[in-house]
Amino acid sequence: MSGDKDKKTVDARGKSCPEPVVLTRKALESFKDQEIEVIIDSPVAKENITRMAKNQGYKIDVEEKDEEFCLKITK
Amino acid sequence: MNEKRLIALSGAVIGFLGVLLVYLGNAANYGICVACFIRDIAGGLGLHRAEVVQYLRPEVAGFILGAFLIALFMGEFRARGGSSPLIRFIIGFIVIVGALVFLGCPLRMVLRLAAGDLNALLGLAGFIAGIYLGIFFLRKGFSLGRYHNLSSSNGYVLPVLAVILLILVAVKPAFIFFSESGPGSMYPPIVVSLIAGAIIGLLVQRSRLCMAGGIRDLILIKDPHLFYGTLSLFVLALVGNLAFGYFDLGFVDQPIAHNDGLWNFIGMLVVGLGSILLGGCPLRQIIMGSEGDSDAGITFLGMLTGAAFMHNFGLAASPDGVPQNGQIATVLALIALLAIAFKNVEVGITSKPSKSVASGIKK
Numbered sequence: 001m002s003g004d005k006d007k008k009t010v011d012a013r014g015k016s017c018p019e020p021v022v023l024t025r026k027a028l029e030s031f032k033d034q035e036i037e038v039i040i041d042s043p044v045a046k047e048n049i050t051r052m053a054k055n056q057g058y059k060i061d062v063e064e065k066d067e068e069f070c071l072k073i074t075k
Numbered sequence: 076m077n078e079k080r081l082i083a084l085s086g087a088v089i090g091f092l093g094v095l096l097v098y099l100g101n102a103a104n105y106g107i108c109v110a111c112f113i114r115d116i117a118g119g120l121g122l123h124r125a126e127v128v129q130y131l132r133p134e135v136a137g138f139i140l141g142a143f144l145i146a147l148f149m150g151e152f153r154a155r156g157g158s159s160p161l162i163r164f165i166i167g168f169i170v171i172v173g174a175l176v177f178l179g180c181p182l183r184m185v186l187r188l189a190a191g192d193l194n195a196l197l198g199l200a201g202f203i204a205g206i207y208l209g210i211f212f213l214r215k216g217f218s219l220g221r222y223h224n225l226s227s228s229n230g231y232v233l234p235v236l237a238v239i240l241l242i243l244v245a246v247k248p249a250f251i252f253f254s255e256s257g258p259g260s261m262y263p264p265i266v267v268s269l270i271a272g273a274i275i276g277l278l279v280q281r282s283r284l285c286m287a288g289g290i291r292d293l294i295l296i297k298d299p300h301l302f303y304g305t306l307s308l309f310v311l312a313l314v315g316n317l318a319f320g321y322f323d324l325g326f327v328d329q330p331i332a333h334n335d336g337l338w339n340f341i342g343m344l345v346v347g348l349g350s351i352l353l354g355g356c357p358l359r360q361i362i363m364g365s366e367g368d369s370d371a372g373i374t375f376l377g378m379l380t381g382a383a384f385m386h387n388f389g390l391a392a393s394p395d396g397v398p399q400n401g402q403i404a405t406v407l408a409l410i411a412l413l414a415i416a417f418k419n420v421e422v423g424i425t426s427k428p429s430k431s432v433a434s435g436i437k438k
Contacts, residue, residue, distance in 0.1 A: 014221030016158060016354040016370070018288070021296060022213055043151055044283055047078065052296050067153065067224075 010038045012045065013068065020045035021052055028058070028073065038071040046071065078282075082300060085282035086307035092271050093186045093308075094315030096134075100263035103321065103330035104190050107134065107275065108183035109357040110174035111331075113375075114382035114391070115259050116240065119252050122379070123386035127257025131244035133265045137272020138358065139237035142280040142365035144273075151280075154230030156369030159219035162415055163370050166349050167377025168384070169408040170357060173345025175382065175391040176405050177201075178332055180357045181286035181346060185305060187332065189312035191324035194334050201340035205347020206290050209416075213295065216421040217352065222370060230367030233375065237365075241269065258331055276362060284308075285359040287350035331394065338397040338405070345409050352416060 008031045012020035020040050027036050038049060046062065046069045053060045053073050061072040089107065096106035105111060111128070118129030146152040174180050177198045179187060184202065187195035243251050245265055254260040262268060278284065282304060289302035316322040326334045350356045353374055355363065360378070363371035385391040390401035
């Protein structure tokens with residue numbers, strides 16, 4: 001999805017709660033210190049992932065496009 | 076309003092309404108019970124003939140319409156579906172089997188605890204055990220697959236059903252059943268139930284309150300956010316029960332409850348596990364169904380069918396305990412749930428980080 005070698009993308013569109021959070025968490029654990037991009041299409045998942053990332057000390061940047069959200073999570 | 080205040084306020088209002096609805100007419104410790112209300116609706120439609128639990132609870136129509144309207148207003152209504160609908164129907168069915176063995180959904184479990192019914196402690200232990208089991212499968216990669224956008228008409232089905240139920244309960248045609256005794260005969264005026272239900276639907280849609288999610292997030296991601304809702308619900312219900320004089324601490328002779336600890340535990344274990352696999356407790360399913368999630372709508376129909384079966388075949392518990400056939404049904408339900416959980420575990424990413432297909436993670 002992205003040419004950037006240091007960026008990993010989690011495509012959690014269509015995944016129901018709490019799968020987007022579980023997938024994001026696994027990605028954060030697996031690819032430490034790299035930017036994780038999460039694509040989701042549910043406001044609930046956006047809130048949950050944002051809360052989890054902030055609680056764990058990550059920075060999170062949210063972009064909304066049509067019905068989708070792109071979250072960029074960095075240390 | 077920030078998220079934390081909203082979840083605490085939602086829990087508090089719902090906890091208080093749970094007691095107030097008893098004061099206004101619902102049976103004791105029966106202010107709000109999603110499983111019982113669905114069972115009463117199944118009875119009111121004549122899908123089972125347990126004469127003491129037949130009433131088309133307008134609270135449920137309220138949950139649906141409150142959540143539907145606020146979701147529409149906030150731009151969160153979106154018709155979607157296709158994530159293992161038939162399996163969700165079965166899990167919904169199974170969750171009600173567990174709930175009607177314990178005699179309550181997770182929300183009523185909290186309300187029972189707040190009224191001093193210590194049998195609910197065994198239920199709570201089972202519920203937490205079920206959630207732990209569910210988290211085990213989530214960590215292994217359990218998934219019911221992706222949903223897709225659907226035409227908006229799919230999202231209107233549940234709200235339309237709610238309106239039909241409201242018309243039927245108001246018009247009282249001869250083919251609709253109304254209990255003449257027992258919990259099904261006890262209720263406030265329709266408009267009171269409807270408004271209370273709509274407030275609950277609205278609050279749960281906005282705050283995402285979920286009885287299963289609260290405990291799940293606490294364990295899975297160490298996030299107490301949703302649990303604040305459960306906690307404030309308990310505290311306000313406790314205060315309400317004390318204020319109205321409903322609080323009665325003990326195991327014996329609790330309203331609409333039995334004191335068979337083992338089956339209280341197993342019943343709620345089934346509810347806990349099932350709720351985690353579905354992604355939310357029975358109330359949350361109704362709310363998501365009202366936001367356009369047709370998978371959750373199908374789950375609601377599964378719960379309605381499960382309730383009908385439980386009473387048609389004499390499987391549901393009563394204050395006398397759990398009938399033997401009900402015990403067998405619960406064990407079979409648990410086995411089916413475990414089979415579903417095992418069969419839907421996808422390969423996790425941690426073992427094969429370079430693969431991108433099943434996990435939804437692309438490198």
